[in-house]
Amino acid sequence: MSVVNEPVPTAPAAADLSVWPVSSTEPHRGEIAVCGVPLAEIAERFGTPVYVLDEGEVRERCRMYRHAFPDAEVLYAAKAFLCRAMIHWVDEEGLGLDVCSAGELELAVTTGFPPERIVLHGNAKSPADVRAALRLGAGRIVIDSASEIARLAAAVGPGGRQRVMVRVVPGISAGGHEKIRTGTDDQKFGLSLTDGGAEQAVARILDQPQLELTGVHCHLGSQITEVAPYAEAVRRLVGLMARLRERHGLVLPELDLGGGHGIAYRPGERALDITALARTIRSELAAACAAAGLAVPRLIIEPGRAVVGPAGVALYRVLSVKHTAGRTFVAVDGGMGDNPRPALYGARYAPRLTGRRTTSATAPVTVVGRHCEAGDVLAADVELPADLRAGDLLAVPVSGAYHLSMASGYNMVGRPPVVAVRAGRARLLVRRESLDDVRGRDVGL
Numbered sequence: 001m002s003v004v005n006e007p008v009p010t011a012p013a014a015a016d017l018s019v020w021p022v023s024s025t026e027p028h029r030g031e032i033a034v035c036g037v038p039l040a041e042i043a044e045r046f047g048t049p050v051y052v053l054d055e056g057e058v059r060e061r062c063r064m065y066r067h068a069f070p071d072a073e074v075l076y077a078a079k080a081f082l083c084r085a086m087i088h089w090v091d092e093e094g095l096g097l098d099v100c101s102a103g104e105l106e107l108a109v110t111t112g113f114p115p116e117r118i119v120l121h122g123n124a125k126s127p128a129d130v131r132a133a134l135r136l137g138a139g140r141i142v143i144d145s146a147s148e149i150a151r152l153a154a155a156v157g158p159g160g161r162q163r164v165m166v167r168v169v170p171g172i173s174a175g176g177h178e179k180i181r182t183g184t185d186d187q188k189f190g191l192s193l194t195d196g197g198a199e200q201a202v203a204r205i206l207d208q209p210q211l212e213l214t215g216v217h218c219h220l221g222s223q224i225t226e227v228a229p230y231a232e233a234v235r236r237l238v239g240l241m242a243r244l245r246e247r248h249g250l251v252l253p254e255l256d257l258g259g260g261h262g263i264a265y266r267p268g269e270r271a272l273d274i275t276a277l278a279r280t281i282r283s284e285l286a287a288a289c290a291a292a293g294l295a296v297p298r299l300i301i302e303p304g305r306a307v308v309g310p311a312g313v314a315l316y317r318v319l320s321v322k323h324t325a326g327r328t329f330v331a332v333d334g335g336m337g338d339n340p341r342p343a344l345y346g347a348r349y350a351p352r353l354t355g356r357r358t359t360s361a362t363a364p365v366t367v368v369g370r371h372c373e374a375g376d377v378l379a380a381d382v383e384l385p386a387d388l389r390a391g392d393l394l395a396v397p398v399s400g401a402y403h404l405s406m407a408s409g410y411n412m413v414g415r416p417p418v419v420a421v422r423a424g425r426a427r428l429l430v431r432r433e434s435l436d437d438v439r440g441r442d443v444g445l
Helices: 039-046 055-068 084-092 102-110 127-136 147-156 197-206 228-248 274-292 305-311 341-345 435-441
Strands: 025-028 031-034 050-054 073-077 096-099 118-120 140-143 162-169 211-217 254-256 298-301 312-323 328-332 352-354 362-368 377-385 393-397 418-422 425-430
Touching: 031 039, 031 352, 039 050, 039 312, 039 393, 039 418, 039 425, 050 055, 050 305, 055 073, 055 084, 055 274, 055 305, 055 418, 073 305, 084 102, 084 425, 096 102, 102 118, 102 127, 127 147, 140 147, 147 162, 147 197, 147 211, 162 197, 197 211, 197 228, 211 228, 211 298, 228 254, 228 274, 274 298, 305 312, 341 377, 352 377, 377 393
Parallel strands: 050 418, 073 096, 073 298, 096 118, 118 140, 140 162, 162 211, 211 254, 254 298, 328 362
Antiparallel strands: 025 031, 050 312, 312 328, 312 393, 352 393, 362 377, 418 425
């Protein structure tokens, strides 16, 4: 009689830390540490859910951009993640700030960030946004629609002067999902090259003595992993700048290519090569300007996700494991309230068990959140140990960008705290939103 040898389950291999902060280690099987601080220790000390941010990784990524673009102005896109500590880090590493609201602007300036190094943009700036920018002295305001021009000029007032840029839609499709592609004519941002809207807006700005036009701005989208779209954007925007010189005698000194630089969220995924991007942009900009007879403008770029995203890790406690006929659901104590990206545009993550060693083989599970929505899924069909149980700790890397900044108060679940790690120590940057905070806002009865 023949004997069939069944496969023997083996312990999972050592963690693939390729998309984790560079300082991440696995000092003991099943225990992941960042900057020498075990994640299980952070969860025990600060509770869960909790965002962990590697300060050294953030600073190193700022330096990477300054090194790759030594002659450019690098603005950190604050919408990705902002707190007072982050503002200090960005300032100390020599970057400017790109903000899109009075709230982001006020936080930056009251923290001590120089307002002249701040750019305000947004497709629908409120009167409060504009008043804050003028009162605090924001370096530039990006005009996003023709209707903004007269309103902004009136807000500046007689005798005043505000530097502005024009956001141009170059007609380029790029980005990881249709909801984060902003370089095409079928979305809400900017003024089109195709229908002449951008050139008409420039003519109107030139009729407003309160406004000083310094350059053109574009933002193609988010999670772009190819260099080619940026090269094409350079060619099209330089073409616009050449036409503006011919028609108005206008020589603009600045060209802002925005951000959108893609990062890897799971092992094996592609990220944008920043060194190749810088090399290509410099070459294309020099060639296009030479062909048009233009002086090379100063380049501006606006990375956000690529600075802070890979520096973050989110930690969750498992609340329950539910086995159904076709799927295993692992429910955690967070979800779409602290990370709406999977629900918004299908973002995919690679969670890991940490804090205990297991010899169990892995099995496909779907990690879901605690919120009352069927779409509250953090990670669908991912491999995790089959013996996963309530109380276990799951760590989700690449959680630094668009988590806290997009977190909500759904189901009145407080937003998580942010903890920074550096040189073997952890410290609180942003405290957990408490039930007292939630109750305190409700003033009527």
